[in-house]
Amino acid sequence: MFGPAGRPPYAGRPAETPGYAPRDRDRWLPEPPKSSYRSDFERDRARVLHSAGLRRLGAKTQVVAPDADDFARTRLTHSLEVAQVGRELGRSLGCDPDLVDTACLSHDLGHPPFGHNGEKALDAIAEEAGGFEGNAQTLRLLARLEQKKLFSDGTSAGLNLTRAALDAACKYPWTRENAPLRPDGTRSRKFGVYEDDLPVFRWFREGVPGARTSMEAQVMDLADDISYSVHDVEDGVVNAAFQLKWLDTVPEHRERVVETTRQWYLPVTDPAEIEAGLARLEATDVWVGEMDGSRRALAAMKDMTSQLIGRFSTAAFDATRQVFGNDPLTRHNADVVVPAETEVEIAVMKGIAAAYVMTSEQRQPLYARQREVLAELVELLDTTGEKYLDPMFAHDWREADDDAARRRVVLDQVASLTDSTAIEWHHTLVRGETFTRVWI
Template sequence: MVNRLPNRTDARAIPGYTAADEERWVEEPPKKAYRTSFERDRARILHSSALRRLGAKTQVVAPYSDDFVRTRLTHSLEVAQVGRELGQALGCDPDVVDAACLSHDLGHPPFGHNGETALNELAASIGGFEGNAQTLRLLTRLETKKFRADGRSAGLNLSRASLDAVCKYPWTRQDAPLQADGRQTRKFGVYEDDLTVFDWLRSGNEKYAGVRCIEAQVMDLADDISYSVHDVEDSVVAGRFQLRWITDPDQRARVIEYTRRWYLPGADDDEIDAALKRLEATQEWVPAVNGSRRSLAALKDMTSQFIGRFSTAALVATRKEYGDEPLTRFNAQLIVPRETEFEIAAMKGLATAYVMTSEERQPIYVRQREALGELVALLQDTGDQYLEPMFAADWNEADTDEARLRAIIDQVASLTDASAIEWHSTLVQGKSYRTELF
């Protein structure tokens, strides 16, 4: 006898979510299937070309530099695992959180945050470039699956709840809030010419303007947790540093400084130092790794235990505040204890101090930014000649220089690290493809 999965339609109620949460920008006929609408969202992202490209994009170290280094893709898969479990424990739909976690880095350009900085400068005249805003643009325009009645792309046409869960910064550049130090945050989640879909996905929740839904908050914390421990793990395995180094007062001061400067502006150094001491006092802390299976296993256990430590702290604190009811959309705020926030930041500060700001990396970062600048300049001079067909169509349909530049920025942002180097080598330098130059 064959066991059959029950039939259900997209209109089936999902606990904690309304019919409006499941709506899509372009209406689609109901499908009798075994999947919910949110499961369909996750599948669309999982099968997207943008997700596959993350396998060749930098997380911290270039993907071609090591066979086992984490890439943006493996990082996204790990974020999805952390976020899905935490979200489910809170009562969020796990597929909404999973979809947001898989999507959260789709808009990042080649060369990681260094590439994002370069493209932001190159796009200054058209509203800048921001990886999170690019993610929304990609999901609702560039990664095509459905079309609007006027013939324009609707992207993957995800549900309102899934799209909103991706919005880590639900505001434009002009509306960005102030940080703790009084400065306006540089992060934003939507470009001006994507406001139509942004307004649609936030419709019905106007009173929460500038507030992230809890699914987006879970995604954001899962991202922070994942890269805080995994970047340290990758860096130790790659021989960049050992955790015992921070017992030296000068080295410790360096880590504390970068933690404060990059992640906790205005924080007290003693409080950051206390966070490091709490982590050092755990039985999982691994002062040194020598490459043996035993030491590598200990390091892996440390990362696993710290993921559990940080996630559980947020889960317990949030449940203590809101009880056992399912927490979805805007009926709760994720609570991360201050001590946990500082411990996560201290872990990120370790990787920042020893990898991202190391002197040996600076010439590489300069060459990467120069390459992207020269590539954008060449594409501006050559029109649609070298653009891929989809971006060439956007360029030809544009009616202003600003819109044409945005099409070029979209093209360059879509490239992987290797393809950006290849395009620069062949188109700008007229040389054969050589990754070692970067």
């Protein structure tokens, strides 16, 4: 009988993955050494896996509401799939697999109710308090809101992950004010840290040049792109939102997908290149034009998603190794290389889902209602102080120094809610109605 990595059980600490220095394993709040068969990065992964934030993702929207369909993915199942893709790709490049796994499991922790629609709603509400961004909220959860370790003065160190783990989970290592310019000259709305979380950000980014992301963060980001590009299409097809054959048989549908891909993901790319990327995908042996709901068709769709994940991951692996060689590629000693054609193909898959699901006219009233629910909840909690806040957030509200800090606490509370809980709170607190949840 053997323990982790084929070692006899309790044979001492596991061998460390090459390419990591002792400082990569430092924690913001130093902890005494532990005699364990687990590595520091395995411990990081366990802390995220057992976190309340990860559990809540099971009731948060990925593309469609969690209770809308038994098949559709939630933020939790998406995060597990990203972790599987990222762990394998990262390991093949030399990254510590548990470190990449931690980043992948963490990457959506900061998303509020109702997915990206909810994120946009809270960002508009939070304009005067420094904005709201799901990735910055992720860091806030990892380093403050999740309860695991406390400093001697009683302030929270969150899960107290290692330096390398926090850096790996940081997809956008800059503040809102320092966000880079986009190709159209406007400043990106994406950022990874709020102003009052800068102390821990500066700690784990110490010595990192500029705004570059770590190898592990780049693997996580690519795994996220790959996963939702194919899985959102799978969900849409299986739920009968569209058929892929439409792209080949109805010119208007093809034009719609190409234009949506350009507008949403490839604004400076020639539409002819997007068209060529779509054609390459259609020419693969695994492309499923029509879904009839049979077991054969469902199996074919599963095979398509699996083969496309392999196609995109292998292309990135080969291109990265070609540039950086066969040494372990870790932390800030290399970059993930994605061939231009692969970037276009991934964007096309995302564009298909965007064209048929995210921009569906039938869903626009729902999106508007979701934004209204969050706005009214924030307004009510703003005016009632700590009265309705969970005890943890009520304490934060009492400790806040000014109105902006108190607004941030309210945003933390609302962002923590699941889709169904946000609706329940709105019914009960805003509308004064009794909310009845049906249990079977």
